[in-house]
Amino acid sequence: MNTKYIDLINQTFDFPQEEFKVDAKKELHFHDINTMKLAEEFGTPLKFTYLPKISQNIQKAKGWFKTSMRKHKYKAKYNYCYCTKSSHFKHVLDEALSNDIHIETSSAVDIDIVNSLKKTGKITDKTYVLCNGFKRDEYIQKIQDLIQKGHKNCIPIIDNYEEIGLLTNGIRKKINIGIRIASEEEPKFEFYTSRLGIGYKNIVDFYRRDIKDNSKVNLKMLHFFINTGIKDNAYYWNELSKCLKVYINLKRICPSLDSLNIGGGFPVKNSLAFDYDYAYMIDEIISQIKIACDEAEVQVPHIFTEFGSFTVGESGGALYKVLYQKKQNDRERWNMINSSFITTLPDSWAINKRFVMLPLNRWNDNYERVLLGGLTCDSDDYYNSEQHINAIYMPNYKEDKPLYIGFFNTGAYQETIGGYGGLQHCLIPQPKHIIISKNKEGKLEYKVFKEKQTPSDFLKILGYE
Structure with missing residues (x-):
């Protein structure tokens, strides 16, 4: 037996x-x-x-995107970002950043970590720092200081209508910004729309009203985040389709827009029976973006991802x-x-x-x-x-x-x-x-x-x- x-x-x-x-x-x-x-x-x-597992997962993802972009003749760049909130520890950031990646922040103290990493040469002014989250006084001030001191690739992601005024108040340099889409949540959620970001239907009007003629800001990125992560289901593909329609409509009136941040992470193995085809999902995402942009006759965007759990989860x-x-x-x-x-x-x-x-x-x-x-x-x-x-x-x-x-x-x-x-x-x-x-x-x-x-x-x- x-x-x-x-x-x-x-x-x-x-x-x-x-x-x-x-x-x-x-x-x-x-x-x-x-x-x-x-x-x-x-x-x-x-x-x-x-x-070592941190570097292994980063390199796997980079390889999957490189293969897919080559396959679909996708003429834009891919940038891997690590969400610091998944694990802020220095040993984690040091290992992750050794793979030529970028980072995403969510609070004021994150900017202090950025400054510490810059002092030790782990990141430079060319490293993308995407600033997400609901921003108020201290976080705003530290983002402004980072930009004023010459960090070229700091991109605050606008979460609400008021943030543009707060970010540009008193700052001398023109800043690059992104806009976060307030995606609709899955039907099982207690709420219908994410509390973060700006609704699909309002983004184009928001751009025309507050950004288009604003000499202090330059729209570079559209940020698309799904709370439940990147999954092969009707909900995810439907939300991605809506996101691409917004990107295309914005791109037609905003030449500076050139990047799409497909936030929402990859799953982490949670059992010996775990089965998830990462390469297929990446290939399908790249394919969908390429098809939509080609049909609309607009340039495909540079792709950013924000992988937190996927980066560090399987190392612990x-x-x-x-x-x-x-x-x-x-x-x-x-x-x-x-x-x-x-x-x-x-x-x-x-x-x-x-x-x-x-x-x-x-x-x-x-x-x-x-x-x-x-x-x-x-x-x-x-x-x-x-x-x-x-x-x-x-x-x-x-x-x-x-x-x-x-x-x-x-x-x-x-x-x-x-x-x-x-x-x-x-x-x-x-x-x-x-x-x-x-x-x-x-x-x-x-x-x-x-x-x-x-x-x-x-x-x-x-x-x-």
Whole structure:
């Protein structure tokens, strides 16, 4: 009988996969990382960032766009931008920017990060800085300062009618701007139209009224963002079609308009059964833009993308130890981890986000169906099948044979949403964080970015010390 955990995986999925394999000891490897060895060396709970995956995904996307543009004889440029809000950490930005890319910002502090990166030579005045978000005093001022100091490719994306006046007030230089389209949301959403941007039907009139004869601004970009990301469904293609109609109508009356920002990201692998044809989606997008512009006899736009989760998501992981198993009734077995889902993987709790979850060891043992519980006293601190689609099966719990588990592709948003370095729910400590890179010889190098939070850290924040 095939009753071992490794049998279950082999029967259910195409395994091993590009980033996952099991060695002779039946321990899990993630890319080149022996996860069990990592857990034993640095302890658990543990967060890690595997930097080479960031560059790998960027280069994949660049390659897909290059291939598609060549195929369709698309005579314009492609610019890859990274959304800093997905992960603001310096090691993430340093790795991403080593691939000759650009960035997108969303708040005032982002501009301080831009200035810091400029001082260290990571970006230059030629690097595109696309400034999104609802802009008020501090953010406006810092964007103006960046432009005044000579950053040629800073493009504020207009979110509402008032922002042009705010951005140009007191500034001496003519600035390039973009306009964000307020896309219509999917029918399942609680609201009909995005709160961000300006409606499809209003953009051309807005240009004629506030931009066309304005000597202080130059319209360069139309920004198209879909909240649910780039998906092969009727909703996405319908919104893209409407966006292209706006671009074409604007281009006919605005010669300076030459760029289209197809915001909304690519999905990140969330299970071993994940199936998404990135190359096909890019090819279809380029094809649709080319066809629409050719039929209208207007020049195709330069393409910008803003990939945040896709850039950094698959570089992250979180490792835990199963402390104990609680049998609450005839059916439920609760494996209690040595941390909290609410604090370390907040998206799993807040929006029921699913991650790739696998045991690190004991793949040759029999398995059982379980629920996973966190350490806080909150009843929502759990990860289970009903919440995250598939049943959770793990090697059988045994007191004398410790079980370790890992959540993978957790690199986007979890640290900032979880309040990295600050207070955590029930004062559960933030785990130790490891940065994993490769040297010139291709050998893995490990660096402790932050140690596990201490009681003293919490007491200082709370005012007791």
